[in-house]
Amino acid sequence: MSRLKAGNPAEKQRYEKILSAIHRVMADPIHPQFRKDLPQNYKAADVLGQYRLFFRIVPAAQATDVKADVVHFVWVNDEESIHRSGEPGDCYQVFLDKVLRGEIDEYTPDPLPQNERFRLHDDWGSSFVYVSFRRTIDGEEQHADSHLKLNQIASGSYLIDYVTVSKENIGLASSLLARLGESVDSHGIKLTYELESNDRNFGKVRHLLEKFHFELDDIIESVEIWIRRADRKRIG
Known part of the structure; x- marks a missing residue:
């Protein structure tokens, strides 16, 4: 891959x-x-x-x-x-x-299940970076997941392609963006998000962007361009 x-x-x-x-x-x-x-x-x-x-x-x-x-x-x-x-x-x-020939690996369970699990599936510098976040809910009987994909648009700069959540209104997107923010700040990564005015979650998405240090950079026709610049002062 x-x-x-x-x-x-x-x-x-x-x-x-x-x-x-x-x-x-x-x-x-x-x-x-x-x-x-x-x-x-x-x-x-x-x-x-x-x-x-x-x-x-x-x-x-x-x-x-x-x-x-x-x-x-x-x-x-x-x-x-x-x-x-x-x-x-x-x-x-x-x-x-x-x-x-036994060359296909069997599934190996994680030894220590955790309540929340954030994972960066690709290295910064890759053309695409896939991010996932999982939360255990209801006493480990259910899981809720959030996924995000980033496309590299320049060195050290990525465009958020999409964000998905399996269960709404429990803060999955917020948790994912918070953990992602820690990673991009520590690696000096700039993020861009293009928010269309007809997005059914326009207000909610705008709130999340502002909450996690995105700034409105430009408006092109019906699309708002939001930028998040890395800041090591936020780390810790």
């Missing part, structure tokens, strides 16, 4: 499509489109026709670090094993061989 992010335009496009496939799977991992005739209940998501993202749903009883089923992504093929149905080197056959 890291090679694709830093690769040529075609490889970067594939990386984007893989991220999109991950989001499709997370939205409905049991959808019939992912069912394949694969051993051990493995499934696969289509990526650009020639590539497949393989995964398996780990039941909550086996995922001892959480109280819900886990989607465990295990492998995505490359240009040396593109999908050619029935031909040698087809990605499905390569994957099956890996399973038989």
Whole structure:
């Protein structure tokens, strides 16, 4: 994945499509489109026709670090094993061989479950940075998640592409932005957010931006451009 992010335009496009496939799977991992005739209940998501993202749903009883089923992504093929149905080197056959040889890692539960978990999935300096935040609620019986994707627009500068929350009105976006703010301040990163006037959450989003040190920089037609500049004085 890291090679694709830093690769040529075609490889970067594939990386984007893989991220999109991950989001499709997370939205409905049991959808019939992912069912394949694969051993051990493995499934696969289509990526650009020639590539497949393989995964398996780990039941909550086996995922001892959480109280819900886990989607465990295990492998995505490359240009040396593109999908050619029935031909040698087809990605499905390569994957099956890996399973038989024990080369596919099993899901390993986190040893110490925590009430809140913030994760930066990519390094600053990458073309794309994916951020997630999870909170345990209702006595560890449920989880609520928030996700954010950043696109690099210049060295040390990122545009917030989207923010999603699985449960509204419990402060997920606030917690995610607070933790993200700590990271960008410590690494000297500037953030940009483009807020459209027809956004159904316009007022709420504006409040969050102001709360977490974004400043209105410009207005282009019906879009407000908000900037957050890093400030090490905020750290700690």
